[in-house]
Amino acid sequence: xxxxxxxxxxxxxxxxxxxxxxxxxxxxxxxxxxxxxxxxxxxxxxxxxxxxxxxxxxxxxxxxxxxxxxxxxxxxxxxxxxxxxxxxxxxxxxxxxxxxxxxxxxxxxxxxxxxxxxxxxxxxxxxxxxxxxxxxxxxxxxxxxxxxxxxxxxxxxxxxxxxxxxxxxxxxxxxxxxxxxxxxxxxxxxxxxxxxxxxxxxxxxxxxxxxxxxxxxxxxxxxxxxxxxxxxxxxxxxxxxxxxxxxxxxxxx
Amino acid sequence: xxxxxxxxxxxxxxxxxxxxxxxxxxxxxxxxxxxxxxxxxxxxxxxxxxxxxxxxxxxxxxxxxxxxxxxxxxxxxxxxxxxxxxxxxxxxxxxxxxxxxxxxxxxxxxxxxxxxxxxxxxxxxxxxxxxxxxxxxxxxxxxxxxxxxxxxxxxxxxxxxxxxxxxxxxxxxxxxxxxxxxxxxxxxxxxxxxxxxxxxxxxxxxxxxxxxxxxxxxxxxxxxxxxxxxxxxxxxxxxxxxxxxxxxxxxxxxxxxxxxxxxxxxxxxxxxxxxxxxxxxxxxxxxxxxxxxxxxxxxxxxxxxxxxxxxxxxxxxxxxxxxxxxxxxxxxxxxxxxxxxxxxxxxxxxxxxxxxxxxxxxxxxxxxxxxxxxxxxxxxxxxxxxxxxxxxxxxxxxxxxxxxxxxxxxxxxxxxxxxxxxxxxxxxxxxxxxxxxxxxxxxxxxxxxxxxxxxxxxxxxxxxxxxxxxxxxxxxxxxxxxxxxxxxxxxxxxxxxxxxxxxxxxxxxxxxxxxxxxxxxxxxxxxxxxxxxxxxxxxxxxxxxxxxxxxxxxxxxxxxxxxxxxxxxxxxxxxxxxxxxxxxxxxxxxxxxxxxxxxxxxxxxxxxxxxxxxxxxxxxxxxxxxxxxxxxxxxxxxx
Numbered sequence: 001x002x003x004x005x006x007x008x009x010x011x012x013x014x015x016x017x018x019x020x021x022x023x024x025x026x027x028x029x030x031x032x033x034x035x036x037x038x039x040x041x042x043x044x045x046x047x048x049x050x051x052x053x054x055x056x057x058x059x060x061x062x063x064x065x066x067x068x069x070x071x072x073x074x075x076x077x078x079x080x081x082x083x084x085x086x087x088x089x090x091x092x093x094x095x096x097x098x099x100x101x102x103x104x105x106x107x108x109x110x111x112x113x114x115x116x117x118x119x120x121x122x123x124x125x126x127x128x129x130x131x132x133x134x135x136x137x138x139x140x141x142x143x144x145x146x147x148x149x150x151x152x153x154x155x156x157x158x159x160x161x162x163x164x165x166x167x168x169x170x171x172x173x174x175x176x177x178x179x180x181x182x183x184x185x186x187x188x189x190x191x192x193x194x195x196x197x198x199x200x201x202x203x204x205x206x207x208x209x210x211x212x213x214x215x216x217x218x219x220x221x222x223x224x225x226x227x228x229x230x231x232x233x234x235x236x237x238x239x240x241x242x243x244x245x246x247x248x249x250x251x252x253x
Numbered sequence: 254x255x256x257x258x259x260x261x262x263x264x265x266x267x268x269x270x271x272x273x274x275x276x277x278x279x280x281x282x283x284x285x286x287x288x289x290x291x292x293x294x295x296x297x298x299x300x301x302x303x304x305x306x307x308x309x310x311x312x313x314x315x316x317x318x319x320x321x322x323x324x325x326x327x328x329x330x331x332x333x334x335x336x337x338x339x340x341x342x343x344x345x346x347x348x349x350x351x352x353x354x355x356x357x358x359x360x361x362x363x364x365x366x367x368x369x370x371x372x373x374x375x376x377x378x379x380x381x382x383x384x385x386x387x388x389x390x391x392x393x394x395x396x397x398x399x400x401x402x403x404x405x406x407x408x409x410x411x412x413x414x415x416x417x418x419x420x421x422x423x424x425x426x427x428x429x430x431x432x433x434x435x436x437x438x439x440x441x442x443x444x445x446x447x448x449x450x451x452x453x454x455x456x457x458x459x460x461x462x463x464x465x466x467x468x469x470x471x472x473x474x475x476x477x478x479x480x481x482x483x484x485x486x487x488x489x490x491x492x493x494x495x496x497x498x499x500x501x502x503x504x505x506x507x508x509x510x511x512x513x514x515x516x517x518x519x520x521x522x523x524x525x526x527x528x529x530x531x532x533x534x535x536x537x538x539x540x541x542x543x544x545x546x547x548x549x550x551x552x553x554x555x556x557x558x559x560x561x562x563x564x565x566x567x568x569x570x571x572x573x574x575x576x577x578x579x580x581x582x583x584x585x586x587x588x589x590x591x592x593x594x595x596x597x598x599x600x601x602x603x604x605x606x607x608x609x610x611x612x613x614x615x616x617x618x619x620x621x622x623x624x625x626x627x628x629x630x631x632x633x634x635x636x637x638x639x640x641x642x643x644x645x646x647x648x649x650x651x652x653x654x655x656x657x658x659x660x661x662x663x664x665x666x667x668x669x670x671x672x673x674x675x676x677x678x679x680x681x682x683x684x685x686x687x688x689x690x691x692x693x694x695x696x697x698x699x700x701x702x703x704x705x706x707x708x709x710x711x712x713x714x715x716x717x718x719x720x721x722x723x724x725x726x727x728x729x730x731x732x733x734x735x736x737x738x739x740x741x742x743x744x745x746x747x748x749x750x751x752x753x754x755x756x757x758x759x760x761x762x763x764x765x766x767x768x769x770x771x772x773x774x775x776x777x778x779x780x781x782x783x784x785x786x787x788x789x790x791x792x793x794x795x796x797x798x799x800x801x802x803x804x805x806x807x808x809x810x811x812x813x814x815x816x817x818x819x820x821x822x823x824x825x826x827x828x829x830x831x832x833x834x835x836x837x838x839x840x841x842x843x844x845x846x847x848x849x850x851x852x853x854x855x856x857x858x859x860x861x862x863x864x865x866x867x868x869x870x871x872x873x874x875x876x877x878x879x880x881x882x883x884x885x886x887x888x889x890x891x892x
Contacts, residue, residue: 012803013465030641031531038754039531045752045807050798053806055321057494058330059534061635062419065325085638110465111804118442121322125434129427130386134306134704137377137384141341144395145388154388154413157420161324185386 001027001093005040007052008100010109013116017109019098029089033076034059034066036088053112061085061224064160067167068113069100074164074222082162082224102167106174106209117163119209120177126205127198128181130190143189150188157184158225165219165227171211176219178206179235180227186238196242203239256511256864258877261665262366267883268348271370274666275709279716286311289715290474290722292459294446294501296323298418298696299679300480301425302703308432310708315472316429316438317461319445319496319809324426327482327494328699331418332539332632333402334410335382335696337375342399346407348372355694356884358404358584359659359687360836360852362517362860365883366666367685371694374701379411381704385424389413400628401544402692404584404891410693415539415631421696425703444470445809446501447740448733449477449508449675456505456675457723460733462741464809467802469737471730475718476674476711479505480703483658483680485518487817487824488769489761491655492524492537498813499820502662502681510670511862511875513663513683515820516828519690519837520770521656522588525639525649526608535654536639538611539632540692543581545616545625546649548572548588550609554599560610560648571595579891586689586837586850587891589653593770594848596652603650612648653770657695659686659837660827663862663877667710668702671862674718676711678702683860688836741801744811749794753810756791760784760814760821768825773841777829781822788818823863823872830874833857845888854886 003024010017022044027036034056041051056066061082068083070076076086091097099113107115159180166174182199185191191198213232220229263274281289293304293316301323304316320326338351351372356363379397383389389411390398399408413420432438441461448460450471458473484499485491506512523538549568556563571591573580583591592609595601602608617625622645626633633644640650661683668676668684679699686694723729767780792815799805834843834850835857843851860877 028529028531030528032533032639035531035533038533042752042754045796045798048796048798051807053804057320057325057496058327059495060330060536061638062330062416063325063327063494064329065320080634081638085635087638087641089641114804117321121324121430121442124427124430129431130384131431132381132384132428133309134302134381134428134708135377137380140339140379140383141396143383145391146395147391147393150388150391153386154420157386157388157413157423158416160419161322184388188386188388190384190386 001029001088001091003027003091004096006096006098009052009112011111013108013110027088029087031088032059032084033070033086033088034084053114055114056084059084062160064162067102067162067164069103069167071098074102074168075224079221080224080226082160102163104163104166104172106166106172107163120161120163120174122209123174123178123202123205124181127194127201128185130185131194145189153184153187156180156187156227156231159227160225162224164222164224166210168218168222169211170216170218171214173213174206174210175213175232175235176223176227176229178202179231182235182238183231196238196245199235199238200242203235256671256862256875258511258663258671258862258875259665260364260877261667262364263666267365267369270366271373278709278713281712281716283311285719287313289313290315291476291478291711292317292472292474293478293480294459295326295480295482295681296426296429297326297328297480297482297679298422298425298699299703300326300478301422301429302700303478303480303678303707304438305425305428305432306704306708308435308437311437314432314438315441315474317441317444317446317459319443319464321442323429323440323442324422326422327497328422328696329419330494331696332415332537333541334400334412334417334693335378335421336402336409336693337379337411337697338372338409339376339379341397342408344407346409350407351375351409353884354405355685355691356687357889358691359689360850360889361687361854361881361886362835362879363685363687364879365881370706371685371698371701374705375697377705378697378700382421382424385428387413387420387424400541401582403540403543403582403588404579404691410541412541415541415629418696421700425700447504447737447812449505450729450733451508451672452723452727452729455673458725458730460730460737462737465804467805469734471725471734473723473725473727473730475715475722476676478676478678478707479662479681480678481681483661484820485655485658487761487821488655488764489757490527490532490535490765492521492535495534498816500813500816502677503816503820505662505670505672505675507865509672510675510677511663511864512660512823513860513862514660514827515824515863516768516831516838517659517688517836518655519585519657519659520589520653522585522592522653523611523651524654525636526603526605526652536635537654537656538636538649538651540585542611542629542632545620545628546581546611546613547615548581548609548611550595550600550602556600560602560612569600576891583891584689584691589770590839592653608650608652610648611651613644614648617645655769657690659683659688659690663860667713668707669710669714674714676707678707688838740812741808743792744795744797744808744815745801747793747795747797749796751794752796753807753814756787756795757814757817759787760818764821764824768828771839771841772828774829777825780825784818784821784825791815791818826872827861827863831857831861
């Protein structure tokens with residue numbers, strides 16, 4: 001198939017960027033979106049033009065490296081898929097496709113389609129873990145976990161930290177990402193001791209970097225792992241509960 | 254400097270070696286630990302677990318990754334599971350059996366002492382992961398669930414849907430982020446290690462390139478740990494992530510670290526076949542699928558009917574036929590070769606004829622679609638996304654692809670390379686899998702090394718290094734920086750005619766044809782004759798646009814591919830010298846009458862550790878004899 005691409009090019013963080021139009025001809029419909037860009041890049045190199053920079057690695061939809069706005073939609077037109085798993089058969093011959101980096105104030109562009117997503121790690125550093133040093137774990141079957149709880153926790157834990165939720169949100173909010181980690185850990189018995197302290201620290205850090213959630217739910221629609229906004233409700237409940245708890249007083253779980 | 258290989262296997266009976274070693278290591282007292290700087294390169298399962306644990310112990314850790322976050326490491330893509338000898342299924346499993354299965358699976362080319370330690374630690378890993386909140390699959394009663402993997406007859410594999418690697422890595426990543434927040438670990442994202450700095454024979458630091466600014470920087474430490482993964486991207490098309498590379502271990506090799514068994518690479522039997530020239534990588538379909546999927550090809554050559562039109566009596570379930578006791582769960586090397594054999598025989602399926610079916614029809618009939626969805630839902634979706642075929646309706650088409658490297662930098666029992674102070678963990682070392690790795694054992698080894706082995710053994714070295722700190726102002730750092738800068742500028746200034754990828758593809762296809770699933774002396778010699786001129790041409794003719802002072806992905810790739818050329822040569826040299834077949838190394842000259850790998854224990858019962866001797870010189874082979882005191886050497890049989 002033959003396509004016309006309008007791609008955001010920006011040399012460095014501080015440079016001015018703009019759209020450049022490329023023809024992508026003779027693309028196989030079985031190629032992935034990134035493989036289509038590979039082909040475009042090889043042809044650019046032949047013409048002595050610098051290839052389009054974009055982040056990618058596993059190309060199996062799990063590392064969370066890739067991501068771009070494709071015709072204004074994070075990860076493109078097919079739901080539940082990362083850009084690397086989006087295949088060209090979902091486009092038509094002659095299509096015009098606009099390709100931009102993640103749109104979010106908290107994710108400055110590093111080059112072309114590559115952005116800086118460091119604030120997401122900062123949220124994890126604020127409390128997205130269970131504090132257990134190596135060696136101090138109890139035997140694994142000591143605490144039974146109901147299958148339904150484990151499954152629900154896993155639904156949240158599947159988050160790949162790609163940042164699509166932030167990029168799609170009109171407010172640039174990171175609620176879905178934060179809620180996924182808060183819920184993954186907060187649902188499990190092992191996560192109870194730090195449950196309320198965790199949610200407060202993570203939400204406060206999140207708010208220092210990102211916009212506020214006004215329940216557009218666009219995040220859920222573009223999430224490659226289809227993580228539910230129900231986890232945001234859950235996080236909000238935990239956050240409120242934490243705020244109303246008497247501070248510093250130990251509470252039995 | 255000549256290399257002396259001392260495996261440092263502790264004395265005593267096999268089951269007590271690790272306890273003995275731990276009881277005799279020198280220790281660093283808690284108050285002194287913060288005076289030691291340790292560099293960890295890579296933050297996959299091995300690197301992240303090591304960096305976090307060293308931080309918990311109180312060391313000063315600097316952790317370097319080329320990704321934007323440590324959580325992107327390729328461990329995240331591991332699908333099927335992690336082995337542990339918990340014997341929760343009461344099916345006769347034990348530490349000894351896991352040890353034995355791993356030795357046998359590796360075709361008797363691994364060290365007994367290391368493997369037994371790995372089996373012992375497997376149970377601690379599961380405890381640790383569960384405590385961190387890894388949501389492993391559970392039974393309805395709340396206990397942990399297990400499934401089976403290839404080459405074994407028990408169910409000892411723990412899993413989290415088809416994303417076990419992701420969940421285990423997140424456990425380690427979260428532990429690492431906690432240490433970053435506590436200040437014990439300083440994290441350097443988007444930094445690539447481009448050289449190792451050795452001072453007076455000891456590893457004292459690394460040179461990195463900042464991938465955003467292009468700045469070449471020196472970092473000093475009291476010890477350096479490499480957890481930088483494997484090297485099967487030398488084949489270009491593999492199941493590895495696009496950036497996975499050998500540069501860190503290859504640079505270390507050139508600074509004196511011996512390279513162990515470079516020819517031992519694993520070709521995984523169940524991957525989605527290549528569909529076109531644009532193909533950038535191959536996608537693995539987890540081995541766990543072989544619990545319920547049945548592998549077959551048509552009995553007749555050139556049968557072009559659709560799979561559902563071929564009646565049962567005209568199908569050849571060749572693994573079940575050839576290996577009745579292990580059936581579809583034969584080990585990877587054996588299953589891969591059997592698939593190749595069927596395709597070479599003209600019975601392959603799909604457009605290219607390089608494919609076999611992995612069929613779930615029977616399992617869906619037996620267990621219902623819902624159960625299959627629960628077990629493999631995400632894998633089926635991924636297959637559907639990539640091929641546009643629905644595996645619930647049609648059998649999957651699969652073919653072997655490069656997946657893992659059992660070879661890697663040589664390390665002793667303490668995971669130290671032949672350069673004192675340089676430790677190598679996870680897939681980057683050669684240590685535990687012999688000539689073939691069993692499924693669900695890579696995660697186990699990465700985490701055993703990172704959580705439990707290295708944090709203990711490194712103290713034994715550091716205790717002797719008190720007061721021997723070297724600063725980054727030392728001349729050795731300036732020298733190494735200069736050589737890194739020269740390399741970068743040579744690549745940028747070649748201004749040739751062909752892209753990095755075009756060279757990488759060409760190298761990959763040479764390696765796949767001559768050093769892949771079947772190898773011969775003639776083929777390997779031919780490969781060497783092709784690789785050497787291609788490498789020279791590469792340095793003259795590669796086209797890297799842009800410069801070194803800004804983000805430049807082509808430049809990053811160019812450095813990695815340059816190292817792959819050199820590694821490819823060593824792989825062929827090693828494969829040529831090993832006049833036997835063992836596990837993933839199959840020399841067509843050495844096979845049994847029914848086409849199985851034929852070892853030669855008389856002459857090749859050793860680890861081949863290669864020493865780098867400078868550009869243009871042949872590498873020198875050192876041999877570490879393998880002593881089998883516990884397990885009796887036998888011809889591997891899965892029949």
